[in-house]
Amino acid sequence: MTDVLDISFLSAAFMFFTAGLALLFAIGQICGRVRYFENYVLAGLLVCLSALVFQVGIIVNNIFLAHPGLLFFHGTVLYCMAPLAYCSYYLVILPVETMSRRFLILFAPVAIGLAADAWYLTLPETDQFALLMDLFAGANGAPAKAAKLVVLGAGLQMFLYLGYLLRKLFVTRHDGDSPAIPYLLMLTIVVTTTLTTLVILGYLLGSSVMFRWGTNVAGILVIGAYFMSRRYPKVLQFLMVEAEKKYYARSLLEGVNVTALIKKLGHLMEHERIYTDDQLTLRDLADELSITPHQLSQLLNERLNTNFNTFVNQHRIRDARDMLLNHPGKTVLAVSLEVGFNSKSAFYEAFSRFTGMTPQNFRKGGGR
Incomplete structure (x- = not known):
């Protein structure tokens, strides 16, 4: 043995x-x-x-x-x-x-x-x-x-x-x-x-x-x-x-039509609602725009004064606020998953950070 x-x-x-x-x-x-x-x-x-x-x-x-x-x-x-x-x-x-x-x-x-x-x-x-x-x-x-x-x-x-x-x-x-x-x-x-x-x-x-x-x-x-x-x-x-960051440090947005890029980014977020994908990454969004992840990061930081996570979550929370008020039959969990969060706790944390209240209190107060 x-x-x-x-x-x-x-x-x-x-x-x-x-x-x-x-x-x-x-x-x-x-x-x-x-x-x-x-x-x-x-x-x-x-x-x-x-x-x-x-x-x-x-x-x-x-x-x-x-x-x-x-x-x-x-x-x-x-x-x-x-x-x-x-x-x-x-x-x-x-x-x-x-x-x-x-x-x-x-x-x-x-x-x-x-x-x-x-x-x-x-x-x-x-x-x-x-x-x-x-x-x-x-x-x-x-x-x-x-x-x-x-x-x-x-x-x-x-x-x-x-x-x-x-x-x-x-x-x-x-x-x-x-x-x-x-x-x-x-x-x-x-x-x-x-x-x-x-x-x-x-x-x-x-x-x-x-x-x-x-x-x-x-x-x-x-x-x-x-x-x-x-x-x-x-x-x-x-x-x-x-x-x-090092590779593109000298020429991040040179030769890039920033105005057209921001317009396309807005279309992806407003009309295609790409943020509802809970697996969305900086690189995924950059690929949609045909630029590098670091170029997108600099675009968000310098032109829109935000970062990737904040930018995406802003759209998710805005969408969630509308759903909480206009679809009272939907549970908070259903709303969180539909707008792109992969857990209820992550949704609560982001919602409280952006609105200063919980989703239930927001719904009860009619958004006030």
């Missing part, structure tokens, strides 16, 4: 938990009501990380001895990690609407992983078993050396991509910028580099200790990111908006 307090058992359990959580996190990125390009890129990275941690768990726990076929497309996953990590971090450091096709060249080395996997899959199961035994036992046969070169190439690819990205981060940083985002991104890049180093050393040295530490670091990264996303569901968009 397995001792649940055994370190090896706990480590194995943590590996497979990490793989499952990363996959769940990836699904969450593409199943939300609001999805952006960066969500799909991050989902791809998380799927690859999930597959990598799962397969490393198979290696460390010697499951591959009975099922060597479970390591199919292992090389492909290794070579996909670097370009997906690069694109994920790039979209935060230098936010863009879409990534140009030149970024596809980053995925060119994936062909090496595909070729290695294709060769591995053509081997009889006995030969697959012999290769894996040589690889993880530290043998220096020709097939094992070739496999280690493939793995080393994936590691060098990750170091090269993340090193270039780190340089990009320093180049685009200016005096006066908030240090929080660069430091957070630098920490993420350092952690990614650390886990890559540990996993690559695990392959080259045939060390299960390195594998375990590498996947433990990956687990900490995934769990931290998961809880951050649950506590702050819009943190990814927040990071991008903050980065865009």
